[in-house]
Amino acid sequence: MEEQDRSSQPRLPHVLIFPLPIQGHINSMIKLAELLAIAGFKLTFLNSHHNHERLVKFNNIAAHFERYPGFEFKTITDGLPLDHPRSGSWFLDMFEDTMEPKMKQSLREVLVNSSPPVDCIIADGLLGFALDVAKEVGIPIIFFCTSSPCSFWVYYSIPDIIQVGELPINGTEDMDRLITTVPGMETYLRCRDLPTFCRKLDIEDSIYMKLVVEQTRKSLQTDALILNTAEELDGPILSQIRTKCPRVYAVGPLHAQLNTRLNAKHGESRDHISNTLWEVDKSCIFWLNKQPNRSVIYVSFGSIMSMSREQLVELWYGLLNSKTKFLLVVRPNSVIGKDGEGEDVVMELMEKSKDRGYIVNWAPQEAVLNHPAIGGFFTHNGWNSTLESVVPGVPMICWPQFADQHVNSRVVSEVWKIGLDMKDVCDSKIVEKMVNDVMVDRKEEFAKSASEMAKVTNQSVNVGGSSYSNLDCLVEDIRIMSL
Numbered sequence: 001m002e003e004q005d006r007s008s009q010p011r012l013p014h015v016l017i018f019p020l021p022i023q024g025h026i027n028s029m030i031k032l033a034e035l036l037a038i039a040g041f042k043l044t045f046l047n048s049h050h051n052h053e054r055l056v057k058f059n060n061i062a063a064h065f066e067r068y069p070g071f072e073f074k075t076i077t078d079g080l081p082l083d084h085p086r087s088g089s090w091f092l093d094m095f096e097d098t099m100e101p102k103m104k105q106s107l108r109e110v111l112v113n114s115s116p117p118v119d120c121i122i123a124d125g126l127l128g129f130a131l132d133v134a135k136e137v138g139i140p141i142i143f144f145c146t147s148s149p150c151s152f153w154v155y156y157s158i159p160d161i162i163q164v165g166e167l168p169i170n171g172t173e174d175m176d177r178l179i180t181t182v183p184g185m186e187t188y189l190r191c192r193d194l195p196t197f198c199r200k201l202d203i204e205d206s207i208y209m210k211l212v213v214e215q216t217r218k219s220l221q222t223d224a225l226i227l228n229t230a231e232e233l234d235g236p237i238l239s240q241i242r243t244k245c246p247r248v249y250a251v252g253p254l255h256a257q258l259n260t261r262l263n264a265k266h267g268e269s270r271d272h273i274s275n276t277l278w279e280v281d282k283s284c285i286f287w288l289n290k291q292p293n294r295s296v297i298y299v300s301f302g303s304i305m306s307m308s309r310e311q312l313v314e315l316w317y318g319l320l321n322s323k324t325k326f327l328l329v330v331r332p333n334s335v336i337g338k339d340g341e342g343e344d345v346v347m348e349l350m351e352k353s354k355d356r357g358y359i360v361n362w363a364p365q366e367a368v369l370n371h372p373a374i375g376g377f378f379t380h381n382g383w384n385s386t387l388e389s390v391v392p393g394v395p396m397i398c399w400p401q402f403a404d405q406h407v408n409s410r411v412v413s414e415v416w417k418i419g420l421d422m423k424d425v426c427d428s429k430i431v432e433k434m435v436n437d438v439m440v441d442r443k444e445e446f447a448k449s450a451s452e453m454a455k456v457t458n459q460s461v462n463v464g465g466s467s468y469s470n471l472d473c474l475v476e477d478i479r480i481m482s483l
């Protein structure tokens with residue numbers, strides 16, 4: 001009798017989550033996976049062998065996910081040998097010809113052999129091939145765009161911008177010209193805020209441009225779209241995206257939403273959980289513990305960006321000459337110099353920084369940004385970093401380099417008004433001035449706007465808030481899809 005009752009229970013929906021094999025994408029997709037596991041789904045997180053090895057090595061992943069009996073990590077190849085350095089422009093160089101065919105084949109095999117069968121795929125918005133596989137095997141698919149909604153909308157609009165003749169850009173004097181063809185951004189989007197591939201005269205031949213435009217347009221052909229933002233942060237742009245894809249779930253910031261739900265379910269916060277692909281140096285927290293409140297600027301540029309030796313030295317002099325202490329992250333192999341000069345300069349700066357700053361290879365970023373000693377974030381504006389700064393109300397100095405970062409920095413400085421934009425410059429005098437502005441001279445002004453932004457963002461992930469309710473809708477819609 002007992003057996004019969006058990007078998008008559010409805011099967012749990014089985015969702016497969018498939019991120020792009022890059023830190024910034026894994027970060028948000030693993031949080032979404034955990035949120036769906038909390039909702040009671042069976043979850044398969046499909047990771048590359050290379051990244052999974054690192055996730056296990058540097059985090060307490062196995063112990064943490066044990067609490068969800070239906071949660072499983074599966075691994076596939078990303079098409080590259082395990083010992084490939086995956087640095088520099090590896091991703092763009094290898095994606096289309098080497099990585100995509102192998103990942104597509106592996107995804108197909110996983111889906112065909114899955115038991116219980118997968119009811120719904122949630123794929124990274126840059127993995128357009130997942131749509132073809134999903135159609136082939138007849139499984140519903142939702143795309144998750146892990147970068148910002150404003151960049152998604154700009155990528156979508158690029159063919160229109162070219163068609164009306166607002167691109168290409170004619171020389172440097174043209175960089176402040178407003179772009180008028182992206183609905184909702186007519187008053188603030190300048191040429192210099194477009195992704196950097198738009199700066200090329202032969203933009204129509206840019207492989208990168210074709211890739212992102214194609215992937216963006218493809219992700220609107222799926223059953224629905226998930227975005228890591230809140231209605232309160234990106235409402236006007238979400239309305240524009242909804243004209244092309246009516247089912248858009250804005251469920252972010254995911255790290256904050258996960259905090260709320262973990263607290264409710266297990267009475268704990270996320271402080272002890274990480275999903276980093278590098279070894280974290282926690283000593284910086286002890287150093288921060290000794291600093292006065294809001295006295296330190298945190299300086300970090302994500303998981304992909306590299307900089308030249310000269311750029312690092314300019315930044316460092318600007319920081320050193322400012323009136324503020326700094327915590328600087330320099331990822332291994334991220335400084336480009338001749339014959340190991342990049343690494344040498346880091347050692348030299350570390351030695352000279354002792355009284356004014358602290359340098360680490362990789363920081364526990366969320367914990368750092370939530371530390372009371374932090375008063376500002378000097379960032380490249382990767383979308384995760386941007387949201388991680390918004391949630392604790394930390395004002396930003398923006399130094400964007402590629403992808404969504406140029407438009408993100410414009411939104412931070414011009415729309416949200418919670419920071420300053422240093423795009424296209426790297427000069428120690430300007431670094432010094434901006435650090436002093438955010439940390440000293442205009443400190444209260446930025447702290448006020450950042451804390452107001454934090455307040456509405458945090459409300460969105462609390463019970464009854466917009467992102468909280470949107471996640472409930474997503475969960476319900478996946479349940480219906482799985483019947």
Ligand code: UDX
Nearest residue numbers: 024027147302303304329362363365382383384385403
């Ligand atoms: C990439 C793109 O560059 C970015 O523009 C896009 O929005 C997402 O994919 P990345 O450059 O790594 O990501 O930036 P970001 O999105 O900010 O992600 C970096 C992640 O690494 C953050 O979640 C951050 O908390 C984490 N991190 C960074 C650390 O944990 N420690 C560090 O020292 C630095």
